[in-house]
Amino acid sequence: ETGVTQTPRHLVMGMTNKKSLKCEQHLGHNAMYWYKQSAKKPLELMFVYNFKEQTENNSVPSRFSPECPNSSHLFLHLHTLQPEDSALYLCASSQVGNEQFFGPGTRLTVL
Amino acid sequence: QKEVEQNSGPLSVPEGAIASLNCTYSDRVSQSFFWYRQYSGKSPELIMSIYSNGDKEDGRFTAQLNKASQYVSLLIRDSQPSDSATYLCAVNGDSGGYQKVTFGTGTKLQVIP
DSSP states (O other), X not given: OOSEEEEOSEEEEOTTOEEEEEEEEOSOOSEEEEEEEOXXXXXXXXXXXXXXXXXXXXXXXXXXXXXXXXXXXXXXXXESOOGGGOEEEEEEEESTTSOOEEOOOEEEEEO | OOSEEOOOOOEEEETTSOEEEEEEESOTTOOOEEEEEEOTTSOOEEEEEEOSSEEEEETXXXXXXXXXXXXXXXXXXXXXXXXXXXXXXXEEEEETTEEEEEEOOOEEEEEEO
């Protein structure tokens, strides 16, 4: 297993469902990130964890809940999402302040 | 003022030409600068890092940094249709005591065969 992995790669969920996105990094990094990228829009930083501590929450709605149990794993828990939350969700990791390496992303569709 | 600014494009160049992508940043104390390539529907891929003034070359790619002008650029020589993608500039900086990397909105490059 190399780099940054994300599961699932595709997810379709209803507005009342609860689901979780998982990210795992095998690079020995100490920072992990969640980004949202809607169609034809730039990257939007959602959450940052440095040394397992959340250091940034960019005004993300509470229906998105991150969890970082250790420096290698990052989760994004989803509940009561809206159709406008449909997007590509990207996880990345880095040594703090250095270049970030991205996972392949989870393509989320909310019906 | 945006922290990292890029022209959204699209920038169209003929195959074989040099593509020049530009990025300006606002944080004067930034020390690390990165270029990513993102194909449509895919995740960003790191292609270059540059830390000191001047040029850094890697194959057909050259990153140029001018800290005094707060400007970083990416040149792609002998552009190929496969280079058609969105190129993201990223800059590190301090955010409340933590180092943070900020991305620009990206420049879309189209290489015309």
